[in-house]
Amino acid sequence: MLPRRYHKLVRVLEQRQPDLTVLLESVHKPHNLAAILRTCDAVGVLEAFAVHHNPEEILPFFSGTALGSEKWVFLHALPDIDTAIGSLQQRGFRVYAAHLSERAIAYDSVDFTQPSAILLGAEKWGVSDRALELVDAQIAIPMVGMVQSLNVSVAAATILFEARRQRQAAGLYDRVRLEPETYRRLLFEWSYP
Amino acid sequence: MLPRRYHKLVRVLEQRQPDLTVLLESVHKPHNLAAILRTCDAVGVLEAFAVHHNPEEILPFFSGTALGSEKWVFLHALPDIDTAIGSLQQRGFRVYAAHLSERAIAYDSVDFTQPSAILLGAEKWGVSDRALELVDAQIAIPMVGMVQSLNVSVAAATILFEARRQRQAAGLYDRVRLEPETYRRLLFEWSYP
Ligand SMILES: C[S@@+](CC[C@H](N)C(=O)[O-])C[C@H]1O[C@@H](n2cnc3c(N)ncnc32)[C@H](O)[C@@H]1O
Ligand SMILES: C[S@@+](CC[C@H](N)C(=O)[O-])C[C@H]1O[C@@H](n2cnc3c(N)ncnc32)[C@H](O)[C@@H]1O
Numbered sequence: 001m002l003p004r005r006y007h008k009l010v011r012v013l014e015q016r017q018p019d020l021t022v023l024l025e026s027v028h029k030p031h032n033l034a035a036i037l038r039t040c041d042a043v044g045v046l047e048a049f050a051v052h053h054n055p056e057e058i059l060p061f062f063s064g065t066a067l068g069s070e071k072w073v074f075l076h077a078l079p080d081i082d083t084a085i086g087s088l089q090q091r092g093f094r095v096y097a098a099h100l101s102e103r104a105i106a107y108d109s110v111d112f113t114q115p116s117a118i119l120l121g122a123e124k125w126g127v128s129d130r131a132l133e134l135v136d137a138q139i140a141i142p143m144v145g146m147v148q149s150l151n152v153s154v155a156a157a158t159i160l161f162e163a164r165r166q167r168q169a170a171g172l173y174d175r176v177r178l179e180p181e182t183y184r185r186l187l188f189e190w191s192y193p
Numbered sequence: 194m195l196p197r198r199y200h201k202l203v204r205v206l207e208q209r210q211p212d213l214t215v216l217l218e219s220v221h222k223p224h225n226l227a228a229i230l231r232t233c234d235a236v237g238v239l240e241a242f243a244v245h246h247n248p249e250e251i252l253p254f255f256s257g258t259a260l261g262s263e264k265w266v267f268l269h270a271l272p273d274i275d276t277a278i279g280s281l282q283q284r285g286f287r288v289y290a291a292h293l294s295e296r297a298i299a300y301d302s303v304d305f306t307q308p309s310a311i312l313l314g315a316e317k318w319g320v321s322d323r324a325l326e327l328v329d330a331q332i333a334i335p336m337v338g339m340v341q342s343l344n345v346s347v348a349a350a351t352i353l354f355e356a357r358r359q360r361q362a363a364g365l366y367d368r369v370r371l372e373p374e375t376y377r378r379l380l381f382e383w384s385y386p
Pocket of ligand 2: 290291292293312313314315316317318319320332333334335336341342343344345346348349
């Protein structure tokens with residue numbers, strides 16, 4: 001491998017944020033999945049999660065089989081929304097449902113320097129009622145137009161770049177956040193694909 | 194029309210920002226165009242602009258013929274990039290090319306409370322060299338991942354929501370920004386489609 005490539009990998013791993021992630025609930029349009037994973041990569045998300053009634057449908061996006069940003073952001077399939085939210089909470093994440101509702105708080109009032117998972121809902125149906133029961137809070141991006149909702153990859157990006165802004169200000173990109181073990185393993189895997 | 198609907202239209206027009214816009218250079222994937230116009234509507238963009246070598250290809254997005262957010266954000270076709278950038282500058286806009294380059298400044302260091310047009314480039318080729326010569330400045334969204342660029346609708350949203358944040362703080366959504374004549378005309382057109 002060229003030294004330049006190697007330094008790029010190192011630089012990227014040094015800025016990965018293991019405590020920032022997304023959980024996709026039945027998001028299924030390939031262009032939306034691709035755009036979301038690309039944004040995840042850009043802000044340093046290490047791994048992402050998906051719950052999907054029919055995982056085969058979005059199989060190319062699960063790590064290993066794809067050629068785009070999916071290669072750099074591990075997408076894990078989880079069997080159901082209870083397991084998904086529960087396991088993230090158990091690992092210390094606060095889970096925020098991106099959902100425009102009366103109960104939602106403004107997305108930029110959340111402290112994203114803490115371990116945070118952003119739950120995004122399906123293109124047509126949004127976040128499920130069950131998920132809304134389980135999450136720690138609902139967050140919304142204010143809108144002043146006629147249309148009722150944003151595209152899901154746009155909503156994801158707006159929230160993730162707000163998280164990036166806060167984490168940047170807090171210096172979270174300035175020190176290595178991965179466990180040494182994870183860091184070494186990934187550097188090896190990415191170097192010798 | 195129901196009074197509730199009427200009040201919604203009034204509320205939306207009261208928050209429209211005639212001095213914030215996007216200029217799309219050969220952006221042509223329908224899902225990207227749709228996502229961008231939807232975001233424009235959400236942050237209060239009044240009208241948007243496009244330069245396209247083959248306008249017929251994206252005809253459904255030009256005002257009047259479409260059913261989605263295109264209905265609420267006028268998309269104007271302009272013949273070429275010189276005309277497009279020139280006419281915006283003549284109307285007092287600063288034109289910012291969203292373009293990741295050495296010369297670009299960080300998107301969140303720009304003062305978007307001033308009349309601003311954000312130029313976005315084609316999915317594959319990005320902003321043209323000619324456009325880069327003509328714009329007032331290049332702006333970039335910092336990325337810390339492996340992938341080279343964001344999806345174009347994601348880039349548009351990230352910049353537009355930063356503009357919204359600044360304009361919100363400056364009180365620009367708290368007073369009517371449209372000329373009385375434009376306001377009345379649009380209220381009429383939107384009320385009786
Ligand atoms: C197209 S929207 C779903 C719309 C669906 N009809 C609903 O009522 O929830 C897809 C997803 O994008 C996210 N989203 C869209 N606009 C949002 C906003 N303004 N604030 C927060 N999340 C948003 C949510 O996660 C939503 O489930
Ligand atoms: C997919 S990108 C084009 C990539 C193209 N290969 C290039 O080198 O410009 C489409 C458009 O999204 C915008 N864009 C994507 N990532 C960006 C970033 N990090 N900063 C600013 N604009 C970006 C630019 O307007 C770009 O022309």
